[in-house]
Amino acid sequence: MARLVAAITALPTAIPLRTGGFVPCPSCDGQVRYDRWHRGASLCCSTEGCCEARFNIAAGAVWPAKRLGAEA
Structure with a gap:
């Protein structure tokens, strides 16, 4: 889970x-591929077993959302 959170933060x-x-x-020497489409997104590291996920996103939502405490 920590690798997934780190990958999302890097987007x-x-x-x-x-x-x-x-x-x-x-988290590793790989590359994280990300894609965004209407009501969804995915990410996948090129290193086998590192991290991969698909997300359902509300229509019109910003993704990934600006993190609290992040600089403008």
Whole structure:
């Protein structure tokens, strides 16, 4: 679970709909692939067994949301 939280934290905030990209994985030497679509998102590290998840997101919601305490 800690690897998943770290991967979500590494994502850019407010990923636009119908986009995706890569960020370095904060837990290993891999790359985290992320994708965003209407009412959903996913992320998956290129390192087997590191982290992977799919999310249901409310229509019109910002994802990932700006974290409390994060600088503007």
